[in-house]
Amino acid sequence: MSDKTIQLLTQSADADDERLVALHAALVRRATSETVVDATYRIVDSPVGRLLLAATDSGVVRVAYEVEDHDRVLDALGASIGSRILRGGDRLDDAARELEAYFGGRRHDFDVRLDLRLAHGFRLAVLRHLGEIPYGSTESYGQVAVAAGSPRAVRAVGSACATNPLPILVPCHRVVRSDGTLGGYLGGLPAKERLLELERAA
């Protein structure tokens, strides 16, 4: 016996997709305004690849490079700040605009609010200092260690940069080796090179 009736019940109509997009957007709006979400996120294109941006109601909490694996980043975010995570909404519009202007060479500082809850202790102290390294200039890991209050913690500065939850917005790419070589970068060395080049050119 043909089971077309059952088939029709189970198959999705094309128009459903469009409706789901609208329903999803309305869900994010409502969930955000009723503060039911732990974080929202969006993915933006950039000259250094697709970037995942995530925000809580306190500010941007995570920027992640594609090499970090966005799915894994979202899972980790769910485990650390809560799993009520939705894609979309307008919370990240400003951050996306500022990043676009930055990559276009039209912006040297970021004004968006940052939520640094993913960093603690010495790493947090390092991140706070990084924000003071001016656009277009660099500091060595040793200089950052001194500025963050622990002159001998050079390696710890390296791990603070490697685990920076907010790369680009918190400019860990401006930290290089004292001999002038690049050191490491969580987004890959080509990305670090690209950012430093961009800032030199401006």
Place this chain on the structure above:
Amino acid sequence: MKRPFEQAVTEHGAVVLRVCRAVLGPVDADDAWSETFLSALRAWPDLPDDANVRAWLVTIAHRKALDVARAGTRHAVPVATVPDTRAPRGDHPEEALPDDDLWSALAALPHKQRQCVAYHHVAGLPHAEVARIVGGTPLAARRAAADGIARLRSTYAPHGRVSTHV
């Protein structure tokens, strides 16, 4: 560890929408979908990691559909939570959903048959799970689903609509 809720929306959003349409019709389905996912989002962190997410969402949708149907009988106009997304179907027949006839045929079924068809055939839940949601025994749920499908075949499929969809 609990996955981000977005994944539940991506994986099950379309099915839950069809389930809502099957038990409520296309007009009220949007409200039920929205209420279902907002409620699920609130409860998400407390859901056990090994839970069947689809069955859980359908259970919530079942309750929300009852709420929406109840509200609909109290007020002639349904509560519009997403007014900007609902097409004014009467004025724009070209925007009508393609399988309107299917939803009408479902609406003509006895209540229990409609629910059992929705939860078993549309959502793909086993009869035992359907019985847990609608009450009664798995055998009764199976029979209601089978009777519902038999009736749909006689009321809906013969009208020459089927060929346009496959």
